[in-house]
Amino acid sequence: MPTPPPLPWISASVPKIGHAPAENEDATAAFPAKMRFAAADGATEGWQSGGWARHVATAYVRRPPAPADFPDWLAAVRRDWKPPAARGATAWYAEAKSEQGSFTTLVGVEIRRLETTPGFAWKAVAVGDSCLLVARGGRFEVAFPLSAAADFGSRPALVPSSPEVRCPEPEWLAGRAEPGDLLLLATDAVARHLLGLNTPAALAAVLSAARDDVASGRPDQLIKLLLSLNNVLNDDASVVAVRVPDPPESHR
Amino acid sequence: MPYSAPISRANPACILLLIDQSRSMAEPFVGMADQTKAGMVADAVNRLLQNLVLRSAKADGVRDYFQVGVIGYGRTIKAGLGGTIPHELLVPISRLGDHPLRIENRKKLTPDGAGGVIEQAIKFPVWFDPEANGSTPMCEAFAAAALAVKGFVDTYPNAFPPIVLNLTDGKPSDGNPQTNARAIRNMGTSDGSALVFNLLLSSRPGMSVYFISDEGLLADTYGRMLFRMSSELPPRMFDAARAEGFEVTPKARGVVFNADPTAVVRFLDIGTRIAPAVR
Numbered sequence: 001m002p003t004p005p006p007l008p009w010i011s012a013s014v015p016k017i018g019h020a021p022a023e024n025e026d027a028t029a030a031f032p033a034k035m036r037f038a039a040a041d042g043a044t045e046g047w048q049s050g051g052w053a054r055h056v057a058t059a060y061v062r063r064p065p066a067p068a069d070f071p072d073w074l075a076a077v078r079r080d081w082k083p084p085a086a087r088g089a090t091a092w093y094a095e096a097k098s099e100q101g102s103f104t105t106l107v108g109v110e111i112r113r114l115e116t117t118p119g120f121a122w123k124a125v126a127v128g129d130s131c132l133l134v135a136r137g138g139r140f141e142v143a144f145p146l147s148a149a150a151d152f153g154s155r156p157a158l159v160p161s162s163p164e165v166r167c168p169e170p171e172w173l174a175g176r177a178e179p180g181d182l183l184l185l186a187t188d189a190v191a192r193h194l195l196g197l198n199t200p201a202a203l204a205a206v207l208s209a210a211r212d213d214v215a216s217g218r219p220d221q222l223i224k225l226l227l228s229l230n231n232v233l234n235d236d237a238s239v240v241a242v243r244v245p246d247p248p249e250s251h252r
Numbered sequence: 253m254p255y256s257a258p259i260s261r262a263n264p265a266c267i268l269l270l271i272d273q274s275r276s277m278a279e280p281f282v283g284m285a286d287q288t289k290a291g292m293v294a295d296a297v298n299r300l301l302q303n304l305v306l307r308s309a310k311a312d313g314v315r316d317y318f319q320v321g322v323i324g325y326g327r328t329i330k331a332g333l334g335g336t337i338p339h340e341l342l343v344p345i346s347r348l349g350d351h352p353l354r355i356e357n358r359k360k361l362t363p364d365g366a367g368g369v370i371e372q373a374i375k376f377p378v379w380f381d382p383e384a385n386g387s388t389p390m391c392e393a394f395a396a397a398a399l400a401v402k403g404f405v406d407t408y409p410n411a412f413p414p415i416v417l418n419l420t421d422g423k424p425s426d427g428n429p430q431t432n433a434r435a436i437r438n439m440g441t442s443d444g445s446a447l448v449f450n451l452l453l454s455s456r457p458g459m460s461v462y463f464i465s466d467e468g469l470l471a472d473t474y475g476r477m478l479f480r481m482s483s484e485l486p487p488r489m490f491d492a493a494r495a496e497g498f499e500v501t502p503k504a505r506g507v508v509f510n511a512d513p514t515a516v517v518r519f520l521d522i523g524t525r526i527a528p529a530v531r
Contacts, residue, residue, distance in 0.1 A: 018262045023310075045307050084311065092375055093309040093349050100306075234258035 006032040007111065007245065012219035013238035014226045025050035026187045026238035027104075029057035035111040036061040037240045039130050039185040043103035043158055047094075048083040052102030052161050055081050060108035065125065067172050074159070074167055081161055101162035105130040106170075107145075107185050111177065111242070120244055122183065123174040127167070128156035131191035133184040134175065138204035140195070141181075145171040149196030152188055181244040182211055189235040190226065214243045254444035255486035255526075257412040259317050265526050266319045266342060266404045266414035267304070269297060270393045271380075272453075273326030276422055278384035281513060282457050289421050289453050290382035296516045297322065297332075297380045300524065305349040305377075314349035321400055322379075325393035327386030333379055341400040352377035390424035394432035401436050401446050414439075414446045417523050418481075419516065421453035423474050433481035447483040449506030449523045451516065460515035463493050463504040463522075475509055482507035485522075492525040 009032060015024035025042035027050065038057040042049030056077060065073035083102070105128025111120050124132045126145040129152055134142035146152060157168035177183065186194065197203045209221035226237040259265045277290035301320065308317045319342040322332030333343050358376040361369040394416075401414045416436055439446045452475070454460065464470075467479040482505040485493060493500045496518065508519045 016258075016260065018260050047309070048311055091309075091349070092352070092355055092377055093305050093314065094311075096302075096375070097306055097309050234260060 005245075007035055007242050008214050008217075009037065009240065009242040010214045010217065010219050010222070011238070011240040012213075012222040012226055013236070014223060014230055015236050017230055017234050019236075023050070024236050024238075025053060026236040027053040027057045028185070028238050028240050029054070029061045030240065031061035034061070035242075036064060036108065037111075037183075037185055037242055038106065038108035039187055039238055039240055040107075041105040041128070041130050041187040041236065041238070046103040047097035047100060049102045049104055051083055052081065053104040056104050056106050056159055057108070060106065060125075064108055064110045065170075067170075070125075070170055075163070078161060078163055083161075099162075101160055101165060103158035103160050104128075105156055105187070106159055107132050109183060109185060109242075111183070111244075119179070120177040121174065122177055123172070125170050125172055127159050127170045129153075129188040129191070131184075131186050131188075131195075132173075133186060133191065133194060134177065135182040135184065135207050136178060136180070138200055138207060140203075142173070142175055143191075143195055144173045146191065147195070149192050152192045156188065177244045179244055179246045182207060182214070183242040183244070184210065185240040185242075187236065187238045189229050189233045189237040190239050193229050193233075210239075210241045211243060214241050253487075255413065255488060257410060257441070257443035259412060259526065261316050263408055263411040264317055264319050264344075265412045266321075266401070266408075267524055268321045268323070268342070268397055268400060268414060268416045269300075269332070270323045270325065270390075270397055270416065270418040270420075271297065271332060272388055272390070272418075272420035272422065273324040273383045274386055274388040274422060274425070275326070275384050276388075277326070277382075279421075282454050284513070287513070288382065288384065290384040292513050293419055293453075293516060294380050294382040296513075296520055298376070298378050299517070300520045301348055301379050302377055304345055304524075308345050309349060314346040316344040316346050318345040319343065319404065320345055320348060323393050323396055323400075324383060325389050326383060329389060329392050329396055337396045337400075339399075339403065341396070342404060348379055352379050353381070354378050387425035388420065388422050389426040390418070390420060391427045391429045391432055394418075394429045394436065398432055398435045398439070401439050405439050405441050405446070408441065410442045412526050413441050413444045415523060415526070416446065416448045417520065418448070418450045419453070419519075420451070421455065428477070430477060430481055437483055444486065445483070447486070447506065447523075448481055449519070450478045450482045451508045451511050451519045452478060453516070454510045454512050456510065458510055460511050461509040462498050462515065462518070463500050463506065463508070465501045465503040465505060470509070478509075479505060479507050489522055489525050493522050496522065498522075 040053035042053035
């Protein structure tokens, strides 16, 4: 039996205004063959938080944790974390900041094909305010872990790099995906914007643009959206969009 | 929404501290014979500067998210971080990060997890040394601050509005500083008016009084003057004060009376809450 094609997906990320791409502290990661995707938002005031965000997101798509083994998973992720040496590493502040460690949010989703019926199931984990948004048609069926723009604050839960700092309990959710669903993994600036769109037409336009970008393989419209948010919020902004394909003709 | 401008290198935040260095600052806090007011305030200022550097420190160095200045007023008016008044008063935070006067090795007591405490060695960068000499030329200090604020808002018209924090233990010796404080509050950026906050160090035993909204609670004329000189807390600081357990009411002002050492630290913390803590 031939291997089914991977799900079509795309990602986009832009840094804060006036920051170089290398200063972007958001991260996205994907392992398309395993249908695993992640987004993470490194805390601005942490040390090497962009690198830590990339490390955590990548660790998720390589091997997602289960609720029972999250502490062990995180311990291994922390052990593997080798922050790059800082320029001027002898500066007093470099020493103090590295002791504080790095912090990031995480949202990850793993999708699997159902064995007995057409369709897909997914399971997701989140720490903090990076969100999984599952769009069906022109509206969100799922918004996880936050469900409204008003839920976003300035002190989200964060995954710390230091074993000395307790990691907040992750949140877990599982669900089914229908053909045509669009799964979005979004860091807080994007998720808050999408959940705050106050007309169905505005949301439908964004979702249509995201679907077009996934179909074309070029994130042009998503990047335009992120840049417009960036002008207002001055935050790094990132999104991963995954589209669940329509069923093959034989299953319709 | 005012007081919401993001802090960036293109639009840094301005924090200007006015520190009373009159001779009475050489006296100890009430009930604390081993700690002078000047020494304790200097420690709090250095800790604030350290936090601002750490908030701005990245692997590639310290980013200039803040412009910081200190005006000491006592025997003379002088720039507490080097430079000259008023035009070189504000210092980019990266310069502070790279050039403390010295780094002291100090001891800190931390919980040992078993109900006791252990002594931990820490590095304590110092930029500002205590001084206590002369009278209290607060009017002149506010006038110098106004010039620095003017320079800042002209350069960064869209930045978060400048914050001026005045810490004193007594009455001004050179007149009524209300006019000069008002001149600062009348300046601003597109994000709001400049903020003036005041703290009066304790002169008698008793509770510190934080962020009141009604000057009728104050018995003396000088207290009412400091109240009138002080700006209302903008929303983020108001929320921070409430989150810290202060019973603030609408129109609470950035003013603290009868401040003990803890109040000094909390005043500087709340009064500089202009960006989310760890985002």
